[in-house]
Amino acid sequence: MTTETQSIEERTQKLEGLGTRRKRVEDVRFTQGKGNYIDDFKLPGLLFGDFVRSPYSHARVKSFDKKAALALPGVKAVLTAEDLKPLKLHWMPTLAGDVQAVLADEKVLFQGQEVAFVIAEDRYVAADAVDLVEVEYEDLPALVDPNQSMTEGAPILREDLQGKTSGAHGPRKHHNHIFTWEVGDAAGTARAISDAAVVATERIVYQRVHPCPLETCGCVASMDKVNGHLTVWGTFQAPHAVRTVASLISGIPEHKIRIVSPDIGGGFGNKVGVYPGYICSIVASIVLGVPVKWVEDRMENLQATAFARDYHMSGEIAATPEGRITALRVHVLADHGAFDACADPTKYPAGFFSICTGSYDIPVAHVTVEGVYTNKAPGGVAYRCSFRVTEASYFIERMVDVLARKLGMDPAEVRRRNLIRKEQFPYQSALGWEYDSGDYLTALDKALATVNYAALRDEQRRNREAFTRGETRKLMGIGVSFFTEIVGAGPIKNCDILGLGMFDSCEIRVHPTGSVIARLGTISQGQGHATTFAQILASELGIPTEKITVEEGDTDTAPYGLGTYGSRSTPVAGAATAMAGRKIRAKAQMIAAHLLEVHDDDLEWDVDRFRVKGVPDLSKTMTELAFAAYNNVPPGMEPGLEAVSYYDPPNMTYPFGAYVCVVDVDVDNGVTEIRRFYALDDCGTRINPMIIEGQVHGGLTEALAIAMGQEMAYDESGNLTNASLLDFFLPTAVETPSWETDFTTTPSPHHPIGAKGVGESPNVGGVSAFSNAVNDAFAHLGLTHTQMPHDHWRVWKAAQSLGLTAG
Amino acid sequence: MIPAPFAYHRPQSVQEAIGLLAQHGQDARVVAGGHSLIPMMKLRFAKPEQLVDLQDLSELCGIHNEAGTLVIGAMTTQHELIGSEPLAASCPIIRETALVIADPQVRYCGTLGGNLANGDPGNDMPAVMLVLGATYRVQGPQGQRDIPVRDFYRGVYSTALRDGEILTSIRIPIPASGHGWAYEKQKRKIGDYATAAAAVILTMASGTCASAAIALTNLADTPLLAQHAGEALVGTGIDEAAIDEAARRAQRITSPAADGHGPVEFRVHVAGVMVRRAIARAKQRAG
C-alpha cells in the first residue's frame, strides 16, 4: 500500500506523534549500560578533586595545615578560601540574591560545609589526602531550630552580613532574618476571619527532606589555556544559566565557555544550583592546566546539597456553617539553612507558595513568609516542588481536612462545595494567579466513582465499629487530595533567574532527505525529552519520530534556555517546539504552493502533506518539500528549512488532579499499610501516556517516601544524624505499593498544543493524599493533625495520645 | 567511600588463617562475606592493615547433621541457609530469619559466621542462636574450643572471642520435632536493622507449653535471652495472660537506644509487640 492510499489513521499512526505510547529512544543505550553520565567521563591527564568538610555545624576555622596532605605522592594541590580570594571566588552569588561560601572563609556554618579542596591523581589518593589535611576549629553554639532564629541572643551566623539591614528581598529585622514576603489582602482576610462562623486553626510542618537522586552531583572542568576556552561537563539542570553565571564570576567571556549536561541520573531539583564543587573544579583546572573531575559521595550529597521544604506553617481557614470557605491566612517560617540558595525566580523568595488557595474558590487570603538562617545546608527549593507548590498544596489540603473535621463534614464533600467551577476559568485567585483551565468537578466525580468512595466510607464505618468492639487493631483511613499546581515558569515579565527571563527555546533544522534535528534549551534527567519532543514535532511536521533527533544540554549547539525543573519543559520548551515546527510548516506550505502552482490558501494540511483543496490527488509530502527546500523554493525565498522559536509563555499552566489513598494503620506498632492509591491527573494534552504514567508512578513513590518516613534528622548540635541511606528513607519495591493512574484532559487554552506538564504533580498531590489518609484514620477520635513523616513511631505516638495503645 | 590501604591475604586453610592472625595481631581482621566489615572500612571506621579473606576455606562451609546436632559452617551464606531444604525441615526459624536480613545481594555474600561473630547488636542471628541454645566452635592459636552462645556476647562489638580466634562452625541441638518457632522483626524497610525483633522457640505437650525460649534483637548492647520471659509460658496454655506476662518480662530487660527507629519508649513498646506476635505464631506452628 502506497502512502497515497493509506488512511488518515494509518498515516497518523506511522508518525508516532502526539498521544502515542512511543517507546523511548533513550532506553536503547541505558538498557545496555551505554549511558554517558558524568562519572563515566575520562580525559587524558584527568585529576580528581575531593573536599575536606566541616564536622561542626558552627565553628570558626582557626588554621589549616596542608603539609602532610601535600607531601602525599599524587597530590597536586590543596585549595582553601585564601587561594580563591585573589580570584574573588571564595564566595559566589546564589540564585536567591544571597552569597554562599565556596570554601569556608574563617567560619563554617553547617555540618559538611566545604572547607578545603584537594586535587590528586586519582580518587583514592584524594581520599587519603582529605584525611591528612589538618583543620583547627573553634566550636560555636549551633542554631538548629528556626523558631529560635530570630530570638534575642540567638547566635550570629552570617558575620559577612553584619550591619546589612536589607537583603535581596527587602529589609532585614534581625541578624538571622533573610526576608519577609507578603501577598494578599491582610485587612480583608482579618475581617473575614473575625466575622466567620467557623474558623479552624492548625500548625502544619512540612519537614526538611532531600531529593536524593540516585546519581550524585559532579562535574569535569577542563580549561584549555592555549585557546582560553573553558569546558565544563556536569550534572546541570540549567546548563545555559550555569554558563552565564560562570562567565560573570570568572571573567571568561561567555562565548569561550561551553557547558555540557550529559546523561543525568535523576535531578529532581537537586542539580539546579551551582555548587562549590563546580567552582573549585574550574579553578583547579585553570590553575593546573588539566581537566579536573569532582563527584560527590552520597553522604556529601545529603549533607551539603539542595535540600527541600522545611516550611513551618500556621494556618487559619474560615468558613460558613455549610462549609463554604470564606478566607485563608497563613504565616510561614521558612528555614533556609546557612545561605539562602533557594532556586526561585528572582521576584519570588517563597516561590509560588501563593498558590496555596489551591483548587478552591476562596475570596480573600493573606500569606506571610519569613525566611531565616540556621546552621544547616543551604537550599529549600527542590524535589519536584514547582517552587514551593508542594508546600502550598500540602498546606491547603490539610487545612481543608482540618476544616472538614471541625464541621463534621466529609472531606470530599467540603472539597466539592469549594472547588472552582468550570465556568469560572480563567480563574483569578485571591493571591493573584490566573488559572488557565480546569474542570474540577468532573475529575472529582470520576475519581470518587472509580474508587467507589461511598463504599469505602461505609467500610470505614464498619471498621471503626469493629475497632471499638476490640475485633481489630487496625484503623482504616481514606485520604483525598485535590490539587492544583502552577508550573511552566514562566512569563518573562515576572519570572527570571538571576535576571535571565524564563523563556525557553527550540531550534529545528530539516535535512534534504526529510529527517530532522531539533535542539532545546531544556535538559532531561529521565523525563524522556528525546522521545516526547520528537512526538510534538512529528505531529506538527508530518515527519515520523524515527526521523527526528532531539538534542539538549550542550550550550555550544543548543539555543538558550533556562533548563528543566519545576515541570517547565513541556509548557515552555514544548511550546517553543510546536511554534518552531509551525514556522517550518508555514515555509513548507509556501514551497508546496510554489511546486503545485497554486496559492498558499488553496492548500490544506493532511497529517503529513499539503493537499490542494478539492483536488486530493495533488499533494506534496513533507519529505518531498524538505528536498525541495534545498533546490526549488519560490523566488525571493531563502533556501533551507529551519526555524527557531524563543517562547515567552503568556502565563503559567495549571495541571490538577484528584487522588485517593486508602490505608490501614496498625495502632499497636504504628505500621501503615498502603492498601490502594488512585491518582487521576489532568495535565492537558497528553503527549505520551506511557511516559506520563511513569512520571506519576515516580512522583508518587517520592511522595510516599516523604509522607511516610523521610526527614533530615538534625540533633541539637546541628549534626545530621541520618546522612546515609542506612537511615534516610528511600523505599524499595517492597514498601512501594502498586499505583492506579487515570486521567481527564482539559487542555491549556494558551499553550500551542494545550499541554500543561505533569512531572511534579504526583509529588504535589501525593504527599497530601498519604498524609490525609493517615490523619483520617484517627479523625473520628478527635485527632486534628499529626505531623509528617508518618513513620512507625510518630503514628504510634498519635495513637497513644488518643489512648488507643495497650501496654 | 574509599578505604585506607591494607595488605591482603587469602589463606587456603583454617590453620593458615590462624597463623596469619597470630602473626599480625591487632593489625589484622578477617573478612567473611564482607558486608559488615567492608562498609566500615569504606567509612574508615575500621582500618585493618592486614585483611585475611576466609572465602577459600571450604572446610568452613556446609550444613550437616552430626547425630542430633545441626552443624553449620561459619562461612555458610544467608542465601545457602535459605536454600537448604533439610535445614528448613529441621530448624525452620533459621530460614525465616535469614529472609529478613538485608536484601538479596547482601544475602548472597553475608555469612552466618559474620552475622554472629561481629558483636553487632543489630544482627538478627544471635537472638536465634540464643533460643536454639547453640554452641560456637572457634579455633585459635591455642587450638579449638566451644563457647555456648549464652556466654558469647559481652557488649557492642565485644565478644568472648580471643585475639586470633575465628568462628569455624555453629552447633545447634536439633529442635524437637513439632516445635513451635517464629522470628518476628519490625523494620522501616527492607535492609533496615530491627526497631525490635523477637525469636521464639517453644514446645507444646497436650496443650501445655513444655519449654519456651525467647530472645531479643537490637534492644540493648547485646542480643538478649529473655529467660524469665520464657518461663512465663512454661506450664501454661499460652493464653493471653501468659503472653502478656512474657512480653512484659521481656520488655523489662531491654535498654534500646533512641535512634531513627524512634524514641526509647517506642522501641520498648515494639519489643513487646514482637514478643507477643512471635509467641502467637510459634504456638500456632507447634505440632
Next chain:
Amino acid sequence: MAKMHLKLTINNRNVEILAEPRLLLIHLLREELGITGPHIGCDTSHCGACTVDMNGKSVKSCTVFAVQASGAEIMTVEGLAGADGSLHPLQEAFREHHGLQCGFCTPGMITRAYRLLQENPNPSEAEIRQGISGNLCRCTGYLTIVRAIRAAAEQISNAREAVE
C-alpha cells in the same frame, strides 16, 4: 600498598591486571576497565546500582575488593546481549514496559533481574518485589520494572518451550 596480580573473566573476556588490595571491584570495572554500566549511587551498600553477577550470584560490586574477585566470572549489563548484538529479553522488556527513566539504576536492576529469573523463572509480583528489594530506583516507582520483569519471564519461558 603493593599492587597484586589479578586474573578474572568479565563478560566472557579474560582480564589480567595489577590492582592495589583496597581497590573496590566497582572501581576496577569503571576506572581500570572502562566498564561503566554499573554505577555508584551510595556509600553504604544500600542502593544496588553497582550490582553485577559474580560466580552466579548477584553481588554489590562496591562491597567487594577487586582482589577478592580474583578468579571470578563476572557479568555486567554490558554482557547480557547476545554475541550477535541481540538484546536479552530483559533489555527488551524494560524498554517495552517503560521500566526506566533516568537509567542510572537500570544496569544494576537488569543484572539483578537476570539472576532473579535464574533463581525463580516464574516469579509472582510479590516475589519480584522482594527479589529486587536490593535495588533502589527514584524515578519509576517500581511498578513498570515489575511488569518488565514479569514480561521477560514469560518471554523466556515461551522461548524455552518453543525449543523443547
